[in-house]
Amino acid sequence: MHPLDEATALAGAATEPVRRGRTHDAYWTFIGPFGGASAATALRAVLEHPRRQGDPLAATVNFCAPIERGEFAVHVRLARANRSSQHWQVEFRQDDADDAVLTASIVTAARRESWQHQPAQPPPLPPPATMAPFAERNALSWIAQYGFRFAEGVFEPSEQPFDPPRSPRSVLWLQDDRPRELDFVSLLAMSDAFFGRLFQVIGRVPPFGTVSMTTYFHASAEELAAHGSAPLAAVADARVFHRSFGDQTAELYGTNGQLLATSVQIAYFRV
Amino acid sequence: MHPLDEATALAGAATEPVRRGRTHDAYWTFIGPFGGASAATALRAVLEHPRRQGDPLAATVNFCAPIERGEFAVHVRLARANRSSQHWQVEFRQDDADDAVLTASIVTAARRESWQHQPAQPPPLPPPATMAPFAERNALSWIAQYGFRFAEGVFEPSEQPFDPPRSPRSVLWLQDDRPRELDFVSLLAMSDAFFGRLFQVIGRVPPFGTVSMTTYFHASAEELAAHGSAPLAAVADARVFHRSFGDQTAELYGTNGQLLATSVQIAYFRV
Numbered sequence: 001m002h003p004l005d006e007a008t009a010l011a012g013a014a015t016e017p018v019r020r021g022r023t024h025d026a027y028w029t030f031i032g033p034f035g036g037a038s039a040a041t042a043l044r045a046v047l048e049h050p051r052r053q054g055d056p057l058a059a060t061v062n063f064c065a066p067i068e069r070g071e072f073a074v075h076v077r078l079a080r081a082n083r084s085s086q087h088w089q090v091e092f093r094q095d096d097a098d099d100a101v102l103t104a105s106i107v108t109a110a111r112r113e114s115w116q117h118q119p120a121q122p123p124p125l126p127p128p129a130t131m132a133p134f135a136e137r138n139a140l141s142w143i144a145q146y147g148f149r150f151a152e153g154v155f156e157p158s159e160q161p162f163d164p165p166r167s168p169r170s171v172l173w174l175q176d177d178r179p180r181e182l183d184f185v186s187l188l189a190m191s192d193a194f195f196g197r198l199f200q201v202i203g204r205v206p207p208f209g210t211v212s213m214t215t216y217f218h219a220s221a222e223e224l225a226a227h228g229s230a231p232l233a234a235v236a237d238a239r240v241f242h243r244s245f246g247d248q249t250a251e252l253y254g255t256n257g258q259l260l261a262t263s264v265q266i267a268y269f270r271v
Numbered sequence: 272m273h274p275l276d277e278a279t280a281l282a283g284a285a286t287e288p289v290r291r292g293r294t295h296d297a298y299w300t301f302i303g304p305f306g307g308a309s310a311a312t313a314l315r316a317v318l319e320h321p322r323r324q325g326d327p328l329a330a331t332v333n334f335c336a337p338i339e340r341g342e343f344a345v346h347v348r349l350a351r352a353n354r355s356s357q358h359w360q361v362e363f364r365q366d367d368a369d370d371a372v373l374t375a376s377i378v379t380a381a382r383r384e385s386w387q388h389q390p391a392q393p394p395p396l397p398p399p400a401t402m403a404p405f406a407e408r409n410a411l412s413w414i415a416q417y418g419f420r421f422a423e424g425v426f427e428p429s430e431q432p433f434d435p436p437r438s439p440r441s442v443l444w445l446q447d448d449r450p451r452e453l454d455f456v457s458l459l460a461m462s463d464a465f466f467g468r469l470f471q472v473i474g475r476v477p478p479f480g481t482v483s484m485t486t487y488f489h490a491s492a493e494e495l496a497a498h499g500s501a502p503l504a505a506v507a508d509a510r511v512f513h514r515s516f517g518d519q520t521a522e523l524y525g526t527n528g529q530l531l532a533t534s535v536q537i538a539y540f541r542v
Contacts, residue, residue, distance in 0.1 A: 057483075060331040064353070065351060080335035080374075087333050112515045116513045119436075119439055120511055165390075211328065214485040214535065238390060239533060240391060240533075241387055241388045242385070245489070264485065264533070264535055266328060266329050268380075
């Protein structure tokens with residue numbers, strides 16, 4: 001079983017309104033599970049639900065509080081079902097508390113053929129085989145679950161904060177370290193698999209945590225499956241760091257330069 | 272009373288878990304209220320709640336179904352309260368139904384002073400007084416509530432769809448038509464006040480509707496208040512139109528080029 005499937009597995013019948021997840025040591029970050037794995041778990045709860053129709057279109061995940069190591073309850077609710085779209089709400093709770101450690105809204109929809117046009121272009125990248133993999137794999141366990149090949153914007157620790165600040169932009173090949181066919185679960189996790197933009201901007205890793213992330217999917221399940229396990233061409237960037245919060249934008253491209261997902265997030269920092 | 276304040280007014284005590292809103296004919300779009308006004312109403316429900324602390328940081332609004340003209344119930348729930356952030360859930364329902372016509376998650380947070388850096392730059396724009404206001408104000412009622420001055424990317428109807436498609440990018444000054452001091456309510460509404468990117472790309476207005484929108488706020492309440500009622504410099508763009516859905520990105524800049532809000536949305540279309 002692939003570690004991502006272990007990390008996102010849910011116990012309890014898929015028809016039940018409350019299921020159970022469990023944090024996985026292979027996807028651990030500073031003080032809780034890797035947010036991408038938590039987001040992917042919320043998505044899996046929706047995908048496995050017998051009433052779910054259509055492909056994921058939009059997922060917003062709010063990281064309300066650190067999830068403690070161990071079990072969490074996964075509450076799933078269909079807030080609205082339309083003819084060709086559904087609106088799902090997911091909430092993680094721990095220790096029988098009433099308050100959430102994670103909330104998510106996930107929209108699924110029929111991805112019918114239509115007129116199409118992609119103004120966005122994938123970043124120019126050398127072939128992955130010609131590039132060195134990112135070597136600092138052991139700082140946090142989740143990092144080792146991915147293969148990173150940076151063409152631009154790699155984190156470099158610095159004794160003094162960079163002045164002027166460096167660019168927040170990164171361009172890279174990104175893939176599951178252990179090969180896994182691309183699907184919505186792994187794509188959502190990968191949309192969070194960028195190092196905090198702030199780190200490379202200042203050359204330090206201060207207290208930091210994602211508060212909210214939104215990912216849009218721009219492909220059908222069949223299109224993701226056709227991509228297979230090849231690396232994704234990715235761009236991550238940021239626009240502002242102000243009053244303790246900074247943003248992140250990301251684009252993930254698949255075979256033939258198809259834009260598969262776009263993502264934004266807002267993160268807390270203390271500098 | 273400003274029409275935006277009328278459109279976002281809530282009846283019922285702010286301590287009640289369910290309040291009542293009402294659609295406003297001045298903010299009407301194709302088949303329901305202007306999404307920006309609905310989003311702003313959800314935000315107001317949080318802002319007015321006596322337990323609310325901090326400034327809005329992130330707001331995701333899912334437009335689950337068309338809101339019919341008239342009253343709607345506004346359910347407000349604090350899903351998580353931390354020392355310096357809160358996670359709110361809002362849901363609109365109509366006709367005593369159990370299913371939602373709108374869901375929203377809104378994060379509020381203390382915006383403490385910190386290191387700051389803004390890689391994003393406002394778009395170059397001529398002074399607003401030198402630019403002609405957008406003239407097609409009467410197609411939909413909400414359009415007349417805003418002042419638009421386009422430097423780039425204005426909608427032009429075309430008999431034949433543009434081939435090749437035109438750029439989805441617009442650069443403009445945007446403001447409330449009737450002057451109103453900027454606050455989070457009006458800024459959230461304005462983050463949805465861009466015409467569908469698809470319209471200018473193909474030169475037509477096909478069936479279209481926003482499904483989900485996420486806006487991040489990058490300023491404190493004091494910073495917004497200091498902006499006053501001046502126009503915002505805005506950029507809207509899109510990256511992909513594929514299988515019946517397309518995205519939108521937006522940035523809104525205030526005085527001295529400060530990035531006040533960034534926004535994304537995903538919208539249905541039929542072409």
